[in-house]
Amino acid sequence: MSRIVYLNGEFLDENEAKVSIFDRGFLMADGVYEVTSVINGKLIDFDGHAVRLERSMKELMMDSAISKENLLEVHRQLIVQNNLNEGMIYLQITRGSPNDRDFVFPDPKEVKPTIVLFTQSNSNMVQNPKAKIGMKVVSIPDERWGRRDIKTVQLLYPSMGKMIAKSQGADDAWMVEDGMVTEGTSNNAYIVKDDSIITRELSNDILHGITRAAVLRFANEAQMTVEERNFSIEEAKNADEAFITSASTFVMPVVNIDGVDVGTGKPGKIAARLREIYLEETLKTAI
Numbered sequence: 707m708s709r710i711v712y713l714n715g716e717f718l719d720e721n722e723a724k725v726s727i728f729d730r731g732f733l734m735a736d737g738v739y740e741v742t743s744v745i746n747g748k749l750i751d752f753d754g755h756a757v758r759l760e761r762s763m764k765e766l767m768m769d770s771a772i773s774k775e776n777l778l779e780v781h782r783q784l785i786v787q788n789n790l791n792e793g794m795i796y797l798q799i800t801r802g803s804p805n806d807r808d809f810v811f812p813d814p815k816e817v818k819p820t821i822v823l824f825t826q827s828n829s830n831m832v833q834n835p836k837a838k839i840g841m842k843v844v845s846i847p848d849e850r851w852g853r854r855d856i857k858t859v860q861l862l863y864p865s866m867g868k869m870i871a872k873s874q875g876a877d878d879a880w881m882v883e884d885g886m887v888t889e890g891t892s893n894n895a896y897i898v899k900d901d902s903i904i905t906r907e908l909s910n911d912i913l914h915g916i917t918r919a920a921v922l923r924f925a926n927e928a929q930m931t932v933e934e935r936n937f938s939i940e941e942a943k944n945a946d947e948a949f950i951t952s953a954s955t956f957v958m959p960v961v962n963i964d965g966v967d968v969g970t971g972k973p974g975k976i977a978a979r980l981r982e983i984y985l986e987e988t989l990k991t992a993i
């Protein structure tokens with residue numbers, strides 16, 4: 707069944723939505739994106755995603771393209787028009803389509819950004835069977851650019867990371883720089899040792915995950931110990947538990963790193979508890 711998507715102010719059948727070959731997203735990966743999850747037809751952490759989108763655009767010297775109120779309305783319309791109960795809304799804003807290829811940014815007064823949103827239905831997000839068995843990850847060097855705090859559409863290296871993981875029978879890759887884990891290819895990385903939740907501190911080295919912020923807030927409220935610091939792959943292999951967070955996986959246990967079982971090799975109790983708390987609490991504020 708074809709979807710109704712949003713392109714530059716219009717709701718269109720997905721087959722009718724067309725973007726120029728000169729679009730800078732296509733030619734230069736000159737664009738930003740957000741992925742917002744939908745549960746029971748409601749948006750999870752919409753505000754956080756909208757704020758991060760504005761920040762990403764500002765960091766790339768892109769003018770604001772759509773107000774938060776309009777953006778919310780577009781998200782809502784897409785949910786209604788596609789009858790979306792559970793899944794995600796993907797949003798991408800590029801620096802637009804000048805009439806040629808040029809490294810120099812086009813004048814924003816002349817070239818308007820390209821705004822695309824579409825839904826992805828997935829009825830297995832809450833009841834994801836992986837949450838019961840956990841994921842396997844492999845480590846790879848982090849070879850991305852230095853501004854990973856900006857959510858750009860340059861996803862070739864993360865895609866390659868997922869392919870490397872797949873070729874080794876794993877589910878995902880954790881990236882390592884100067885001996886320390888930065889993050890997963892499309893998620894933030896955590897370990898648990900002696901009941902303490904350890905995750906890398908925020909900087910330009912990682913994406914400032916919206917799910918990360920919520921999970922750490924809920925962990926603090928539940929009086930759990932949180933340490934925001936670097937950790938190595940060796941430390942992760944010797945941890946009691948490991949897990950990831952993202953808008954598409956929520957909290958997902960990691961049970962094996964580079965072929966070594968983490969803890970018992972089964973999902974840990976802290977990851978399971980955090981997944982439960984996250985889903986419970988976040989649904990209260992879903993809009």
Ligand code: PDD
Pocket residue numbers: 741889890891892893894912913914915916917918951952953954
């Ligand atoms: N990825 N780190 C990276 C590199 C990511 O791409 C993502 C999200 C995260 C988690 O951020 P958040 O909690 O805000 O989703 C961390 C999305 C889900 C994706 O690319 O599909």
